[in-house]
Structure formats: C-alpha cells, structure tokens
Amino acid sequence: MSYSLKQYATYGMITSSVLLFVILSGCKSTPETAPAEKQKFVLADSLAKTIEIDSVVNSKVVNSITLTGKIAFNDDNVVKLFPLVSGNIQDIKVMLGDYVNAGQTLAIIRSSEMAGYSNDLVTAETNVSVAKKNLEATKDMYKSGLASARDSLSAEAGYEQALAGLQKAQRVLNLNGGSKEGTYQVKTPISGFVVEKIATNNMAIRPDNSSNLFTISDLKNVWVIANVYESSISLIKPGDSVNVTTLSYPDKVFRGKVDKIMNVLDPTNKVMKVRIVLPNPGYLLKPEMFASVMLNNIENKHMLTVPNGALIFDHSQYYVLVYKSPSDITIRPVQVSGTVGDKTYISSGLSEGDKVIGSQALLIYQELNS
16 A cells, blocks of 8 residues: 655654653653641640740729839938037047937047036035025024024025026036036937938037038938929828839839828929838938839729730731630730739730730740741
C-alpha cells in the first residue's frame, strides 16, 4: 500500500500529539497534601502553677490626686530657746543635729544680771537675819515692859517683809537658772533634736536681743505641707488618707491623713495649703525634704476593677485574658476608665465575676496570637 507525502505528514502530526500527551501525563505531579489544622492553645501545667487568676469585682470609685509638698516640723512639738539675760556665751555643749534630753544644759552664759540676782539674794538673806534678831529683842523687851505692843507688832511686820523679800529674790534667781556664781544655764524643756543653732562661743547677748539661741524639735511625727490647685480643692476634705513618698526613699510609702485645710489661696502661685500629719519611725523624714503626696478620694459610685497586671496594651487597645479552663482562654478587648494604685477601672468589656489572668498575661497573649 502506498501513501502520499501529505498522508505521511498528517500521520506524523497525530503520532507526535499522542506522544506529547503521554509524556505530560507521566510528568504530572501528585496532588499536594492539605496543611495540618492549627493546634488549640492549652495552658501548660508548669505555667498554670505560676500565674494568678483574679476575679472581676465591683468596687467603689476612688479618685487619685497627686500633690507636691515638703516635710516640715510639727510646730506643736518645737521649742525655741531665747536668752532671758544679757551676757557672753562661754560654753556651748551641743552641736546642730544632736539629740538632747529634757533638762539638759545646752550652753552657759556669764551674765552681770545673774550676779545682780545673786547679790539680791544675799541681801535678802541678810535682811531676814537682821529682822529676826530685831523681832526677838523686841519681844523680850515687850515682856519686860520696856517696849510697847506697837513696837512688837512693827518688829513682826519687818520680819514678814524681810521673808517676802527673800522669797522674791529666790524666785527670780530660780527663774533664771538658780546659779549663784553669776552664770546662766540654757536648758531644754523637752527631749528632741537640735534643729537650729544660732549661739556661738564668746557671742555677746544684748538686753534687747530677740533672736533665739537654739531650736529643739521632737521629730517623732512631722508635718507635710502640700499644695492643692484650684481644680482639686473640691476633692479634698479633712481626714482623707494619703500616701507620701520622698526622693530619699522612693520605694517606701508613708501613710497619714489630711489634718488641716488652710482655706486660703497663695496670691502668687494660686495654690491652697493642706497639712498632713505623719508618724516618723526611725526619724527617716527630715524637715525640708521634698514629698509627693497621693490622695485617694472615695466617690459614691461603683465600677468593675481588675488588677493592673491583667491589662495588655497592643495596637492602641487594652485587652485582658478571660480564663475559664487551661484550654479555654480568650482575648477580650476592654475600655479602661482609670487606674488607682494596683487597680484599674473597666467601663466596658467585662462582667462582674469573670476570671482574668493577673500575671504573665503578656506571655500568654503572645502565645495565643502566634
């Protein structure tokens, strides 16, 4: 059988097409395996033992106000010692910052006034002795008929006057230290610290001197004088509790109460002063220290609260992790109203009684999102 050239060409094209189909069919790859489903997050037992689960609670709303102030002396426990006589300071026995006990001598002043008081006492004692002898002699003469009753009464009056003069001289001397050697002893009436010292050795004291020599303060409790701006005046009342911190002890909180509101604005900086009384154990607080005062004011309304450690901030939104079981932890967006201390107020996103993860929340949040 013979074929034409055209027939051979047609047969070749058909054969080539069949061969190409077979080759392509043999080279076709097998179907890809479908990706495995993502495993559900389950809280590991080791991590579950370390986290804290807290409940969402309904709490009273507390406004927190931060004020600036400084530590000051408690003026009720401060004594300024002024010189009662003129003279020269001869011996100063204490230094600034020393602790002194009540009745302790702080300095000695040599004074001509004290010498005059001593002489007045000697003169008064002499007058008493003379008046006593005169009274005894007059009584003897009266018994013998050599003196009248009037003379006897006059002698008794003279003796009484001499005794009164002696008592006066003794009181004056005692009020000025009681020394008969012409010296005056400056003594402290209270126990405390020498917080101010003006006196120096050989310092001359004039009769018209109005400066105190020493200031003694009992620092067992101190005052904090804080500044309140006009916008916060309505939020403060006597008896409010406050927490005070200082630069010297940033991690230590001193707790006290608002003792007095001054009710007058400073004309220069437009602030009102409030006074806070603080106990001072160990004398840690020193006058003139700067202080930061946080005042908590309780309002008559309630809001839901969670611990600060439960909050997560990501992509301009706050979240918490709601816990039901180790395999049921959900991310919940919330609206934050404010933070006071270790609590955060939540305005929406949670219900009272919900359980939230209060520690290591960020770590678990990242695991849930990975």
